[in-house]
Amino acid sequence: MTSRMLGIGFLTPAIISVAIFFLLPVLLTVVFAFTNMSTSTGIMGGDYQINSEQLRSVSEIGISEESVELLENAGFQITEAGLTALAEQFGDETAEELREDYLGETFTARRDLERVLRNLDEPIRQTRDRKTAADLFAVTIIGERFDTESQFRAALEKTGVDPVDHDTLTEFAYTGWTWTTDNFSLLLELPSTLRFAANSAFYVVCTLTFNIVFGLFLALSTFYLPSKTANTFRAIWFLPRILPPVLYVLMWNWFTWDNGFIATVTGWFGVPPQNWMMQTTTRAWTVVILINGFVGASLGMILFSSAIKAIPTSMLYASEVDGANRWQQVRYIILPQMRWPILFMTSYQTLSLLTSFEYILLATDGGPGRSTEVWALAAYHTALNNYGGNLQYGLGSAYALVLVFIGIALSALYLRFFNFKELLAKPRIEQ
Known part of the structure; x- marks a missing residue:
């Protein structure tokens, strides 16, 4: 009993951290996704008001002409x-x-x-x-603000508006947020939705491929180098992972912008200065994939290098005795035992790339012309930093919730594809 309580005591901080920093944000995302919450509605509820500009569209929600006239001239x-x-x-x-x-x-x-x-x-x-x-003596509700629904309905009665229209007008006049599923309907209707989805798929596939292939290449190439030389190369390639994202992207900006390194060097040969990051969509995607690719590949290099070192050296020595060259060792000994590290990196990097956008935000901000705007960045722009100024928390949460379901589906697919049960099964000698 004492040991159990001690174990619970040690786990308590971790449980609290998971609940606050993981479960709570996910729960709030689900809740917000089914609301029309935005800057205009606020997050704490609202009041009731119909202004002169809204009055022009009152007839479009089924209000009778007599009621509209009473609202205009009460x-x-x-x-x-x-x-x-x-x-x-x-x-x-x-x-x-x-x-x-x-x-x-x-x-x-x-x-x-x-x-x-x-x-x-x-x-x-x-x-x-x-x-x-x-x-000063006008009897009207136009432009007036009512704190409660009962006050607004009482004002409607004083103006003589038909009681049949009270419910519709009350719903129309409410300035706070309401429960709705319109966010998901809107996602299906917006033409930009397909573009963001295609951008995300392209970004994840290309960057993930670069992360895995290049990370594996670095791990294999440094494995056969002398220890000190290999550690030096790994430290250099690990720099993108440990550098602050802002500093890392600033280095890329210095390298690719019209006053940067590439433009300066090409200018010596008469090439006009140009932005090698934002000049075209192809260049923007190339730089975005490289920026994120080097970060992911550095992590893959460390993970794959550790996995390769865990392979018994006796297997490699035996293969050399049998006449195997380096490529045959990689193909028949190392790669077959890398399935678990590759599964982990593929799953982790897929989920990370689906939900991360900071490097794209700092480098291109979705440009040029939102051509590099991925789904996660669209959620950020919609909910926290959009171009119109009205932050749409509900719609942005709907974007994020879609990513949650996609991530769950891809995780299940990866576990099935890599035969996760077999990876965790006991060795046959222990069965």
């Missing part, structure tokens, strides 16, 4: 609130006279109220001033 009523505002703008005497003779009275048309304001003992003489004064 009438005018002499109230204490309006009289207070009138006194501030046009004087106490005018407001007091209007209070004594017309307090509580309702006018269906603006011109009737303007006529009263013109015929007072202390009249408002200018036409523009009379219109301004009349607006």
Whole structure:
């Protein structure tokens, strides 16, 4: 019992960390994906408001013409609130006279109220001033903000709007977020969705191939070098992995931009300065794949080198006695025993490439013309840094949730393809 409690105590920090930094973000992503949450709606709920610009589209949601007319011209009523505002703008005497003779009275048309304001003992003489004064007594919900649904519905009743339209108008006027599945329907409808998916597939396949093949090449080539020389080469190739991403991409910018190393060298031969990273889509993809490829290949080099060193040297010595050359050793001894490291690197790098975008963001930001915009970067731009200014948290979460399901499906496929059960099975000698 004591040892069990001690084990739980040691595991508790790890469990809390997993819950906070993994499970909670995934759960929030799922929740946000089924909402229309954005900058305009906020994340804490909202109030009820219909402004003059929204009023133009009210008829498109099935509201009757009579209700629309009432919303536009709900009438005018002499109230204490309006009289207070009138006194501030046009004087106490005018407001007091209007209070004594017309307090509580309702006018269906603006011109009737303007006529009263013109015929007072202390009249408002200018036409523009009379219109301004009349607006102080307007009975309308247009432009007003209501904190609760009950307040908004009460205001609708005062304006005389048909009760049949109350529910539709209340839903239309709500400025907060609501539960919806429209995000996924929108993903299917947007023409950019297919482009982002194709970009992601191209990026993952090309970069993953580079990571595995080049990482394996580095591991094999350094395996046959003297120990000190091999360690030196591995340290050099591991630099992309340990460098901060910003510094690493800045080095690529210096190398490829129109005032960088390549442009300077080619300029000696009369080639006009040009941006070798962003000039064309082909160049942009080439640089993006190389930037991410060297980072992934350096990790593959370390993992594959460790796996190769774990192979019993007696097998290699025996093969040399039998006359095997280096290529035959690689083909018949080393590669067959690399299935597990390759499975791990393939699965890990696939999931990493699907969800990572920082190097693309720093290098091209999805350009030129969003030609290198992958799915994960589109989710970031949509939810956290889009071009329109209205951050769409719900739609961005829907993008991310799709990646979660794709990652799960690919992981299951990899485990089946590499025969994961056989890899974990006990050696036959122990069975």
